[in-house]
Amino acid sequence: MTKHVITSWPDAPAEWPAALRAEFAARAGNGEVGTRLVSQTDRVRVWTLTLKPGERIGFHTHVLDYFWTSVTGGEARSHYGDGRIVDVTYTPGETRHLSFEAGGFMTHDLENLGTTDLVFTTVEFLDSANAPLPLAAPVLAGLEQAA
Numbered sequence: 001m002t003k004h005v006i007t008s009w010p011d012a013p014a015e016w017p018a019a020l021r022a023e024f025a026a027r028a029g030n031g032e033v034g035t036r037l038v039s040q041t042d043r044v045r046v047w048t049l050t051l052k053p054g055e056r057i058g059f060h061t062h063v064l065d066y067f068w069t070s071v072t073g074g075e076a077r078s079h080y081g082d083g084r085i086v087d088v089t090y091t092p093g094e095t096r097h098l099s100f101e102a103g104g105f106m107t108h109d110l111e112n113l114g115t116t117d118l119v120f121t122t123v124e125f126l127d128s129a130n131a132p133l134p135l136a137a138p139v140l141a142g143l144e145q146a147a
Contacts, residue, residue: 003131004102006063013083020079027059028081028107031133033066034122036142043127049110049120051076056111063130065099068122074114081107090118102129 012024034047035057045064049057059079070090077087098106112118126132 004129005131006103006105006133009061009107010081012081015083016079023109024059024079024081024107028061029133030058030060031063031135032139033060033062033124034120037135037139041126043125045124045126045132047122047124049118049122051110051112051118053112053115053117056109059107059109061105061107061133062098062124063100063105063133064124064126064128065097066122066124067095067097068120070094071119071121072117074112074116074118076118077111077113078108087113100128100130105130 006029009028012021012028014021016024034049035051036048037045038048039046049068051057059081070092073089073091073094075087075089077085079085100106124132
C-alpha cells in the first residue's frame with residue numbers, strides 16, 4: 001500500500017501573536033507528538049507526554065492514526081492550526097482515538113494549566129494512510145538507549 005507523504009504545511013492563523021505564529025511556522029511538520037518516544041516497532045510508536053504545571057509542548061503535527069490516554073487528570077490549553085484555542089479538563093483514563101485520511105493532519109500545542117503534572121500515553125499506528133513524519137536523531141537515540 002502506497003502511503004501519502006505530506007510535505008506542505010499551512011501558515012499559522014493571522015490573528016495569533018507574532019511569536020506564536022513564528023513557532024508554528026518553525027515546527028509545522030514536527031512529528032514529535034510526546035516528550036519521549038518510549039517504544040517503536042514496525043506497527044506502532046509509543047510516546048509519553050509529561051508536562052509540569054505551566055509547561056508546554058510546542059507545536060507538533062499528527063499525520064498518523066493514533067490514540068491518547070490521559071494517565072493523570074488536569075487542565076490544559078491547545079492552539080490548533082485551524083485557529084481554535086481550546087481549554088480542556090482531562091480525567092484519568094480518558095482516551096480519544098483520531099484518524100486521518102490520506103493528506104490529512106492536525107497541528108497543535110499543549111500547555112498544562114493545572115497545578116499537578118499532566119501525563120499522557122500516545123500510540124501512533126504506522127500502518128496509517130499517511131507516511132510517518134521523520135524523527136530527529138536525538139529522539140531515536142533516546143529510544144535506543146532505553147532498549
